[in-house]
Amino acid sequence: MMISRRAKIGKNVQIGHYTVIEEGVEIGNNVEIxxxxxxxxxxxIGDHVVIKESSILGQLPTSNKNMSKxxxxxxxxxxxxxxxxxxxxxxxxxxxxxxxxxxxxxxxSVRECVKIGENSIVGRNVIVENDTVIGxxxxxxxxxxxxxQMIVEDNVFIGPCFSSSNDKYMGEGNDSLQGPxxxxxxxxxxxxxxxxxxxxxxxxxxxxxxxxxKDVQAHxxxxxxxxxxx
Amino acid sequence: MMISRRAKIGKNVQIGHYTVIEEGVEIGNNVEIxxxxxxxxxxxIGDHVVIKESSILGQLPTSNKNMSKxxxxxxxxxxxxxxxxxxxxxxxxxxxxxxxxxxxxxxxSVRECVKIGENSIVGRNVIVENDTVIGxxxxxxxxxxxxxQMIVEDNVFIGPCFSSSNDKYMGEGNDSLQGPxxxxxxxxxxxxxxxxxxxxxxxxxxxxxxxxxKDVQAHxxxxxxxxxxx
Amino acid sequence: MMISRRAKIGKNVQIGHYTVIEEGVEIGNNVEIxxxxxxxxxxxIGDHVVIKESSILGQLPTSNKNMSKxxxxxxxxxxxxxxxxxxxxxxxxxxxxxxxxxxxxxxxSVRECVKIGENSIVGRNVIVENDTVIGxxxxxxxxxxxxxQMIVEDNVFIGPCFSSSNDKYMGEGNDSLQGPxxxxxxxxxxxxxxxxxxxxxxxxxxxxxxxxxKDVQAHxxxxxxxxxxx
Numbered sequence: 001m002m003i004s005r006r007a008k009i010g011k012n013v014q015i016g017h018y019t020v021i022e023e024g025v026e027i028g029n030n031v032e033i034x035x036x037x038x039x040x041x042x043x044x045i046g047d048h049v050v051i052k053e054s055s056i057l058g059q060l061p062t063s064n065k066n067m068s069k070x071x072x073x074x075x076x077x078x079x080x081x082x083x084x085x086x087x088x089x090x091x092x093x094x095x096x097x098x099x100x101x102x103x104x105x106x107x108x109s110v111r112e113c114v115k116i117g118e119n120s121i122v123g124r125n126v127i128v129e130n131d132t133v134i135g136x137x138x139x140x141x142x143x144x145x146x147x148x149q150m151i152v153e154d155n156v157f158i159g160p161c162f163s164s165s166n167d168k169y170m171g172e173g174n175d176s177l178q179g180p181x182x183x184x185x186x187x188x189x190x191x192x193x194x195x196x197x198x199x200x201x202x203x204x205x206x207x208x209x210x211x212x213x214k215d216v217q218a219h220x221x222x223x224x225x226x227x228x229x230x
Numbered sequence: 231m232m233i234s235r236r237a238k239i240g241k242n243v244q245i246g247h248y249t250v251i252e253e254g255v256e257i258g259n260n261v262e263i264x265x266x267x268x269x270x271x272x273x274x275i276g277d278h279v280v281i282k283e284s285s286i287l288g289q290l291p292t293s294n295k296n297m298s299k300x301x302x303x304x305x306x307x308x309x310x311x312x313x314x315x316x317x318x319x320x321x322x323x324x325x326x327x328x329x330x331x332x333x334x335x336x337x338x339s340v341r342e343c344v345k346i347g348e349n350s351i352v353g354r355n356v357i358v359e360n361d362t363v364i365g366x367x368x369x370x371x372x373x374x375x376x377x378x379q380m381i382v383e384d385n386v387f388i389g390p391c392f393s394s395s396n397d398k399y400m401g402e403g404n405d406s407l408q409g410p411x412x413x414x415x416x417x418x419x420x421x422x423x424x425x426x427x428x429x430x431x432x433x434x435x436x437x438x439x440x441x442x443x444k445d446v447q448a449h450x451x452x453x454x455x456x457x458x459x460x
Numbered sequence: 461m462m463i464s465r466r467a468k469i470g471k472n473v474q475i476g477h478y479t480v481i482e483e484g485v486e487i488g489n490n491v492e493i494x495x496x497x498x499x500x501x502x503x504x505i506g507d508h509v510v511i512k513e514s515s516i517l518g519q520l521p522t523s524n525k526n527m528s529k530x531x532x533x534x535x536x537x538x539x540x541x542x543x544x545x546x547x548x549x550x551x552x553x554x555x556x557x558x559x560x561x562x563x564x565x566x567x568x569s570v571r572e573c574v575k576i577g578e579n580s581i582v583g584r585n586v587i588v589e590n591d592t593v594i595g596x597x598x599x600x601x602x603x604x605x606x607x608x609q610m611i612v613e614d615n616v617f618i619g620p621c622f623s624s625s626n627d628k629y630m631g632e633g634n635d636s637l638q639g640p641x642x643x644x645x646x647x648x649x650x651x652x653x654x655x656x657x658x659x660x661x662x663x664x665x666x667x668x669x670x671x672x673x674k675d676v677q678a679h680x681x682x683x684x685x686x687x688x689x690x
Binding site for chain 3: 002018020036038054056059062063064065066067089091107109125127129143145147161163164165167170171191193195211213225226
Binding site: 248280283315317318332355369373389390391421435438440455 | 462478480496498514516519522523524525526527549551567569585587589603605607621623624625627630631651653655671673685686
């Protein structure tokens with residue numbers, strides 16, 4: 001272990017082998033941290049948190065010259081609430097808030113400036129891009145892709161392999177990125193695709209494999225490519 | 231290396247730097263283990279096995295309060311046969327059996343209580359969920375998603391980015407999860423989606439991008455959204 | 461750190477904890493290397509490169525008895541240009557060339573004998589298979605799958621969750637693998653699927669969720685399943 005003397009570590013904290021904890025990290029009580037974990041400066045972790053092997057907490061964004069979004073220089077620390085579980089080989093960025101009771105699966109990644117509400121599930125191999133807001137009691141199943149600037153309200157269910165996008169000009173760089181909006185209680189089937197900026201209404205259902213090109217009304221069900229009401 | 235003195239390790243076993251092997255692990259002869267690997271208590275590994283960098287063998291399941299499936303307290307150890315290769319950054323759970331000659335790709339994950347038959351291939355970035363049974367000589371290509379409670383018989387071929395699901399009520403919690411059944415010799419094209427509980431008959435073919443909403447007869451070929459015979 | 465005395469390391473190189481650098485590795489000046497990284501023999505890294513946590517550089521291919529492609533015994537080293545960034549938990553193989561200014565996301569994998577042109581972006585969780593050639597200023601967004609023997613020309617834009625394939629006989633083993641060809645400036649929407657060997661013409665556009673079964677002419681736009689001109 002390589003634990004900074006300036007990290008604040010609570011009571012009854014177990015730390016695995018070869019784990020690196022930088023200075024300025026704050027860890028609550030009754031926390032289990034696996035082997036080969038990295039926790040960087042500015043990460044704040046609550047009580048009763050489980051952090052599995054080889055996960056990386058508090059990564060900073062990068063870019064290259066072809067990326068429209070340049071990382072902000074003022075990204076705040078990563079905040080992890082109580083009773084959170086973080087899976088193995090996951091990568092979480094600074095500036096995000098993971099609320100109490102959240103479960104993040106193995107091999108998942110949550111980018112900067114994301115908010116995830118209480119008791120939500122971010123499945124195995126799921127990617128949540130920057131600046132997205134996810135409500136409470138949301139389920140995002142395995143290998144789904146949640147794009148940037150997306151809004152996912154409370155009690156939404158997203159099946160596996162969901163795909164979303166936020167750039168209708170596909171890289172032409174006019175900066176008007178807008179992810180889809182999933183209103184509360186909506187349900188999305190596996191491998192459905194949402195185009196940039198579409199809104200899925202309250203308690204609406206999107207069928208598996210549907211390609212949603214326009215807004216879906218509350219309580220409606222759509223299927224097909226392009227998706228239409230059934 | 232951090233190797234428990236109570237681990238049983240065979241002849242001609244190479245172990246990389248910073249690898250952690252817990253007590254009660256059993257490793258056969260002529261095994262190569264990379265750097266930063268974690269092997270937990272109860273994992274049993276055969277002969278001529280290759281385990282690449284940063285892989286995690288023998289993880290235990292977790293849950294949060296919104297998950298329908300709670301981890302069993304009686305998960306048995308992870309069993310890995312002879313001549314198996316496990317890719318880098320992969321995560322394998324306890325209670326699963328990986329038969330002789332299997333290849334598991336980098337960044338893949340195999341959850342608890344899965345059986346994988348001889349000489350099958352679980353590709354790079356593939357996820358196999360809990361309680362699924364995979365036969366012999368099966369190929370599951372890169373980034374495919376194999377849901378829980380699924381049956382994949384011998385000689386099935388699954389192209390890349392395949393998606394499956396097992397919960398037709400999308401999280402309403404009535405506990406009747408049923409993954410698809412892929413009969414022997416069936417073939418699934420890339421990015422096809424299978425709805426919960428559908429059966430793909432013997433030697434049937436599902437085209438790329440097809441969305442399969444009902445059973446497919448043996449030897450039939452289906453394409454489209456929804457998928458129909460051609 | 462476990463750094464071979466026979467590695468050549470430039471000026472102003474920062475190396476994280478528990479990182480392994482094998483003999484014969486060459487690293488330029490002003491390079492940052494994270495914690496838990498593995499860099500194997502034969503890897504050559506330029507100047508101003510950033511390598512994030514737990515990434516693996518210079519992996520060798522493997523196979524099992526059911527794989528049509530056996531790894532060549534003469535794979536050359538991995539070459540990484542200047543001003544390249546490599547994300548966390550990524551896996552890069554030997555025999556590939558990553559040009560100046562490339563960004564590779566977290567949890568991505570680039571297999572053997574791939575070429576990636578200057579300033580291109582290989583997103584988070586993207587897989588690029590062996591022997592594929594990617595041009596300059598290409599963007600491949602998150603969780604996309606770029607199959608083997610594929611050609612991606614300059615200035616191509618690929619949205620998230622793209623899927624491609626190269627084996628129209630699905631594992632029957634006649635060895636005529638051919639990935640799609642994406643001509644310069646073409647754009648592919650999120651979760652589109654390309655069948656083996658199709659060509660997407662110059663500046664053509666493939667809509668989100670489209671399933672492309674035949675060639676698309678230059679400047680044409682296609683949508684649907686199967687994809688047709690709009």
